[in-house]
Amino acid sequence: MEAQGLMSDAVTLYRQAFKLNERVDLLYRSNKIPQVKKITNPINEELVKKINVEKLILSFQDSEPTSPSLIDDNGEDEEGQLTQKFSKLMTGPSPLTKLSNDIWIYIMEILIEKSPESWISLSLVCKKFAYLGFSPSIFRHLATMIYPPQRYEENEELDYQLSTTDDDLPVPKNQLKILPSYNNSWKYMLFHRPFIKFNGCYISIINYYSEGSRAEFSNSWTNPVRTITYYRYLRFFPDGKVLKVLTTLEPTRVIPHLQRSNYVVSNILDQVKGNRDGHRIYHGRWIMNTDGEVHITIDEGSVPYYIFHYHFKIVNMGHNRFGKLSWIKYYTVRIQGEEEDIGEVSELGLKNEKPFKFSRVRSYE
Template structure:
């Protein structure tokens, strides 16, 4: 009995590694599990299905218990007493009562509360809108929260000063108003921005073919799965941390900050800015290497990741410029886009 349990545990560990992008480790655990039990995948699927069925049964049980409480069944009324609402239908019993406190407060006060919640986090803004119809109306059918969030997030963006000077732009907000006016909801949908309450991660996997050892009788070349990660964390002051490593996110993310950057020799402090061209969605990251005087430039494009707005960075170009002005272009054939991942321990600066 212990053997299937251990095999399933190894399979789950392999799945977690695959989810994190560590394909080499995932394959290793999958193979160990299969050697221990060839039917481990079926056992794993059965376990997941049983857990799903159990959750569904628990939901039904909880729902039935709530209905019994609302109906006032005979088990909870041993004396046979009837409440005044006995004649009401079940639908009427489940009607949501109004929140008298919210009805007592004017919309101006509630809007101030919403603005404070918006400044705390976008998730809190969404959760607040789900509490009642009143907050839903004020959260998403009023322009004030959108204006608050837009002013909060866009004032932290850093734009290329040379481009602003060449185009005669001294205030980026004035440029935004000429394009979007006071339509802050549309602005948040169309105007890209960098996020600061998390980290951008790129997981790169590729195969590398080895060579047959001398004297080996094997006819097959060994194949190695190479996995490495790229990390970016941005700050509103125009700095960002760049890291290229084989360490997984659960190791890197907790201590990935400017204060602890010196603890990692392979990390770099760079500068970032957004371009005024191409819809304000072009991101440039620059860093200098002192030992040889090279200036590295990495250009990426801010895009959407499914329904998640501006949570993806696509590679455009990567180059290095020598002190004599010559430029070297780097290949991006193996590189993958960055995906934004929120970190609870990170705070907006």
């Protein structure tokens, strides 16, 4: 509940748990959280930071797989039992390692598209696969997958009827033309050039506290306080479409409905309450610039006589590159009403707004 932002429900469950056992937190850690063995020789973090990773991987160029060993020098494992049966099965590397590098790189390119986790896992198997899995050709494949579907406002300003070749675009589709701007390094480009992700959903969780009033004839000195949680959802599409939802429903009940053909998040509770409209899914457009600023426009928002404009900055979320959208500004433009009011811009406050964090959704892939 806490991970989903439902703080009020989480506090209630915490209280119930501690009433059952005052040491419930210690019992949980001892049974559910893996116990990490104390490292006798701790890693020197300062020395690790000095390692040139690219140079280290490049040194694996001529590495070949070696036969793994399940037996120590005495012919026994840590438990003191012979493992000759297993060692016979592991007398040499897999025949698959005899495949050419080109074939392995092709396999890894398929994994990048179908299962990125498998690509990373395979690249960490041995030195040879580390050299192949993090090679410039792999990063190039990633770049050519990620950047052409991005929609840049620099390109949108051109008349596509007159733009017949890639050379006419300020931001070319051919990534080789952009590579010199990023030290001629595909990896450097991926680490420094922002992009929108399409294989998931961006979620913003907002919590605020609502103070109620004491019951009649109550002797309490304090007023009850309730935590209110609501969510904003954004799903982007490569063709410039975007879906937006503002609701109190948690992600598991909303994300499956974020499809192009849907305009409402229907659920059983709404039907019971007689709310046939459910939670509205707003359809809009998105565009970004080369600096990583995203502009979203919702023409038919919650108020029909306003156009809603959202401006975000694509930033890193820890190790998750470009996994967060930070607010820049939020405003509306009036399109109906008195003639003197049309075109009026109203700035909306961002005090209570939270950034959007990207969450991968397998069903979107």
